[in-house]
Amino acid sequence: MTNLRGSFHTGQYRNLFKEYGYSEQEINERVKQTWEALFEGDEDTRIYYDAGDDMGYFMDTGNNDVRTEGQSYAMMVAVQMNRKDIFDRVWRWTHKYMFMTEGANAGYFAWSCQLDGTKNAYGPAPDGEEYFALALLFASHRWGDGEAPLDYSVQARELLRVIIHKGEDGIGHPMWNPDNKLIKFIPNCEYSDPSYHLPHYYELFALWAYPEDRPFWKDAARASREYLKISCHPVTGLAPEYAHYDGTPNNERGFGHFFSDSYRVAANVGLDYEWFRGDEWEIEEANKIQAFFADKTPDDYRRYTIAGEPFEEKSLHPVGLLATNAMASLAANGPHAKASVELFWNTPVRTGGRRYYDNCLYMFSMLALSGNYRIWMPQA
Structure with a gap:
């Protein structure tokens, strides 16, 4: 890895595509093409x-x-x-x-x-x-x-x-729950969604919110990093869509398994590590998620218990899943980091009726892996 400290401190952003052998020209063109597909493309992609x-x-x-x-x-x-x-x-x-x-x-x-x-x-x-x-x-x-x-x-x-x-x-x-500083799934409930946790965002809120609110956001960043540790499975790294405040899956409405919302956890872990080196645990977490999917193809992605037991139901958003798994490579140092990025590079944006969620995650991963998902600081 290049940066010993996060991008917030160094101003440097890893370009994993370049590290893995792609040229600046083809990377820049791919970012441009992805934007055009989502914002200016035909009715199959936009x-x-x-x-x-x-x-x-x-x-x-x-x-x-x-x-x-x-x-x-x-x-x-x-x-x-x-x-x-x-x-x-x-x-x-x-x-x-x-x-x-x-x-x-x-x-x-x-x-x-x-x-x-x-x-x-x-x-x-x-x-x-x-x-x-x-x-x-x-x-x-x-x-x-x-x-x-x-x-x-x-x-x-x-x-x-x-x-x-x-x-x-x-x-x-x-x-946010005012006592434990954890984000809620919706305001009038008392449980969370692990994929909502963005400690790297809260670090910045702690700098730029109203002064009286800044300590809360600093505490929220710490609380979120600790919460991810207890809500992600210790072996597979998979997170449920909804989880109780103690980290256990909340399956009251059938959302206690690894499915669509959960995919964002890998991306968030990757970006938190890139921006702030949030926690060394994030390296392990990224490695575990990538290892879990290493022997699976996108056609085989399914709903899973967080322990990794598959359901018959297939993933609704396989392109989004492989995109976020690739974004985890910003934190990963295991044997599957490069392959995860290459799978993403070799996969086009999704077309058809369900393309929205997949292609949102795809665009974020394209930005992050090319070094273009950046912290914009106040102008001097």
Whole structure:
């Protein structure tokens, strides 16, 4: 490995494609092609759509709706690719149609809307909010703040305040448990989703949130790293989709196994190690996940117990799974790191009705493995 310290400290980002023998030219072209497939491609690959003169959205092609997950992903990708035009379009749509101003969830974003902006639900999903916050902070640092709602840093700090203080006046619930500092699956529940845990984001919130909120985010980063250790299986490395605060799988609704949400854990572990060298355990975790899938082909990916026992049900998003397994190579030092990256490189973006989730994860992995998923610091 190159960096002895994380990218936050060194300003250096590993380009694993280059380390494994691909040329700068073909890497840059592949990143460009992936962006074009998702944002400008034909109806078999694209998931981004303009809306009106100045708005846009990522469409969940499997459910024909717009989700905070996708909108926040689109914004993070756009800021990494220096596409302020797309970022602003997506944020305007999000702010206009998804932001809630009334009721117990005021200050949050409705997790699902129809393509015309009509809300499908009036509840939020915390993974969207945490991605919105950091994407907005990066946008502020990269491009500077504009007029509301493009006053990115103001929007971000207000959101970071709401998601941890909501409910202190007796109305609504926070997105993080105030005692254990763990993110919830939804605000009005008391369990978590391991794939929501982004300690590398919280480290940055601890620098750029309102000063009074910064200690909370520092504690949340530590708590999340410890939580991942107890929610990921000690042998396979697999995490459940939902887990109790003690790390045990929460299978009350059938989500206590390794399935679609869980795939993001590998990517998050890889990026936390790249940015902050968050915990040496992350090396072991990445190695275990890659070892588990080393003898399996994408056609054979399935739902698994976290102990690795397969179900008959096949993976709905095999391309997303192999993409996140490749992103784990930012932390891995085992025998499967290179093969995981090569499998990803040799796999095209997904086409067809279920392409949305796969291709979001694909784009993040393409950015991360090429050294283009970066921390954007405040301008001097």
